[in-house]
Amino acid sequence: MLTLVEKILFTLFVFVSLYYTYRGVMRIIGHISGGQSKPDWSLLWKRLGEVVVKTVTFQPVFRFRPTVSLLHGFIGWGLIVFLLINLTDVIYAYTGFKLLHNLGIFGDVYRLLADFFGLAILIGMASLAFRRYVLRPPNLSTRESTHLDPKARTGIARDSAIVTATFFTHNLMRLLEESFYLAQRGEVDPWQPFISAAARAWSGWDANLLTIGEHTTFWLSIGAVVAFLPYFPYSKHLHLFLAPINFALKPERRSIGELNYIDLDDQSIEQFGAATMKDLGWEQIMDAYACIQCFRCQEVCPAYATGKVLSPAALEVNKRYHLNAGGNLDVPMLNLISEEAVWACTSCGACVDICPVGNEPMRDILHIRRNLTLMESRFPKQLETAFKGMERNANPWNVSQADRMKWAQGLNVPTIEQNPEPDILWWVGCAPATDPRAQKTSQAFAKILNAAGVNYAVLGQNEQCTGDPARRAGREDIFFGLASANVEILNEVKPKRIVTTCPHCLHTIKNEYPAFGGNYTVIHHTHLINELVGAGKISLEVTSDEYRVTIHDPCYLGRHNGIFEAPRGALESAGVTVIEMPRNERKSFCCGAGGAQFWKEEEPGTMRVNAARFQEAKEAGANTLAV
Numbered sequence: 001m002l003t004l005v006e007k008i009l010f011t012l013f014v015f016v017s018l019y020y021t022y023r024g025v026m027r028i029i030g031h032i033s034g035g036q037s038k039p040d041w042s043l044l045w046k047r048l049g050e051v052v053v054k055t056v057t058f059q060p061v062f063r064f065r066p067t068v069s070l071l072h073g074f075i076g077w078g079l080i081v082f083l084l085i086n087l088t089d090v091i092y093a094y095t096g097f098k099l100l101h102n103l104g105i106f107g108d109v110y111r112l113l114a115d116f117f118g119l120a121i122l123i124g125m126a127s128l129a130f131r132r133y134v135l136r137p138p139n140l141s142t143r144e145s146t147h148l149d150p151k152a153r154t155g156i157a158r159d160s161a162i163v164t165a166t167f168f169t170h171n172l173m174r175l176l177e178e179s180f181y182l183a184q185r186g187e188v189d190p191w192q193p194f195i196s197a198a199a200r201a202w203s204g205w206d207a208n209l210l211t212i213g214e215h216t217t218f219w220l221s222i223g224a225v226v227a228f229l230p231y232f233p234y235s236k237h238l239h240l241f242l243a244p245i246n247f248a249l250k251p252e253r254r255s256i257g258e259l260n261y262i263d264l265d266d267q268s269i270e271q272f273g274a275a276t277m278k279d280l281g282w283e284q285i286m287d288a289y290a291c292i293q294c295f296r297c298q299e300v301c302p303a304y305a306t307g308k309v310l311s312p313a314a315l316e317v318n319k320r321y322h323l324n325a326g327g328n329l330d331v332p333m334l335n336l337i338s339e340e341a342v343w344a345c346t347s348c349g350a351c352v353d354i355c356p357v358g359n360e361p362m363r364d365i366l367h368i369r370r371n372l373t374l375m376e377s378r379f380p381k382q383l384e385t386a387f388k389g390m391e392r393n394a395n396p397w398n399v400s401q402a403d404r405m406k407w408a409q410g411l412n413v414p415t416i417e418q419n420p421e422p423d424i425l426w427w428v429g430c431a432p433a434t435d436p437r438a439q440k441t442s443q444a445f446a447k448i449l450n451a452a453g454v455n456y457a458v459l460g461q462n463e464q465c466t467g468d469p470a471r472r473a474g475r476e477d478i479f480f481g482l483a484s485a486n487v488e489i490l491n492e493v494k495p496k497r498i499v500t501t502c503p504h505c506l507h508t509i510k511n512e513y514p515a516f517g518g519n520y521t522v523i524h525h526t527h528l529i530n531e532l533v534g535a536g537k538i539s540l541e542v543t544s545d546e547y548r549v550t551i552h553d554p555c556y557l558g559r560h561n562g563i564f565e566a567p568r569g570a571l572e573s574a575g576v577t578v579i580e581m582p583r584n585e586r587k588s589f590c591c592g593a594g595g596a597q598f599w600k601e602e603e604p605g606t607m608r609v610n611a612a613r614f615q616e617a618k619e620a621g622a623n624t625l626a627v
Helices: 004-033 042-057 066-095 104-135 150-185 193-200 207-234 236-249 282-290 296-300 312-324 350-354 361-376 383-393 430-434 439-452 468-472 476-493 503-516 525-534 565-573 609-618
Strands: 424-427 456-458 498-500 522-524 548-551 624-626
Touching: 004 066, 004 207, 004 282, 042 236, 066 104, 066 150, 066 207, 104 150, 104 193, 150 193, 150 207, 150 236, 150 312, 207 236, 236 282, 282 312, 282 361, 296 312, 296 350, 312 361, 350 361, 361 476, 383 468, 383 476, 424 439, 430 439, 439 525, 468 476, 468 503, 476 503, 498 503, 498 525, 503 522, 522 525, 525 565, 548 565
Parallel strands: 424 456, 424 498, 498 522, 548 624
Antiparallel strands: none
């Protein structure tokens, strides 16, 4: 279809474009490889099927903003279909051979798909552009009080405009190009109804005009893509390739909240946490390039929702803009996120869970905390009480270990010394053992276990804090000591199963103690209650017909560990009416206490996180809140 001169020019155009694209890609590879550790390529084959499904269906996108996600799907699916379409168009331009017109039913169906998705892309892009530039919803940027690279304030919108203009032009011109091809031959292709409708508009045109139209639209269609390629490595739409890589190569984790093991017995370690970007893992640097800048993580962040300066999206955007501007990996992390924002994080995991491309901004924040606390002794002073308590008395309340079993007086709770071979080892936890309010939970659960005749025991004075508050606050040294000691005790006991009422204890023992050599079966107490009900060992009955219960899913029980049904099953076994809050299960809103927030004051905002959650519970229409 192209003339010889056009073929030569187009070939040169492609080579120049690919050269500059290559330079951009190598720059990105250099940045990512400058991070800590290396990818485990064996994971690619283990996850290949899952990655293909996620990439083709865009399943992670559809968990939030359904209408916008569908429009995004139109564009994404269309671009996947157009990979083959663009190849066949180039083949035709150089050889005059129309591949998809000569592949029988496969070619016919593919042309139908391309015709539909060509129009779908145009509709999707026009709709999303109208949303961004006319409706201008606030959730596509961040507040002025949040630290965001000044270039990003306008750059994100400009980037979207460039991409929209490029691919809108590409798809519109491709539709017209194919319509000129049909018009030259006086054909109507029933497998391309939209393109055929456009072809009818050229029915009276001169043959030379149709030829000029076909050549011009080819250059505008494929040329737009070729011209865009060098910009692609700088665009947020790099996520088209990096999101699948993210899904395929992220290090394996038992849960989204599991933090990496640091061997503090290794005296050669000189750096703890992330002081600069080069201290981050390679996958955390890749997060910056995979980020779609959709601000979904910000929208579900409890700190941001209550007016604080933290935005997990802004952190990833700042990383990306710093690198795009030619910055190196030596940049201090506190140039990319404020210290106030670092300490506002509740480690709820909502940002990690909702991200459609698999980014983990929470992990960056917790690594920055490690550096601040261990290397610079910079942390909110209110945390000192909890730190001293865990160091001196193995619990953040600083209650003497001699008083660890006072909560159980008069309840006949056996210790491991009294019952050395229990079926269930009950890890009571610091709060249920030492906090007067939480002791009601442990006392009630003890009554259930005794009523059911369960063969159980507790560690008593041998039980210490799991170290969760210390780890989330960055004091890896305290966590290391507590975890090592607890694993040593547990390995001596060899528990068949461990039950705990505390989501944080459950998470830490189940997901983080394996790195210390502690591998145990850990269940939540509501799981055990359901077992006992199912076995007929206990029956549950409410004392009033007036119970209408709404349930709060703790972040470390739900999002971090996927336990949603057991608490609801226990409530339903009692015959109560369960009324869900709007944000429930995996989308549950944080209570505000995680990430060591319980032991410090919240950063300034419009309201407290716990107040926001309690307000939602009150508005659910229930009269009882289950936690």
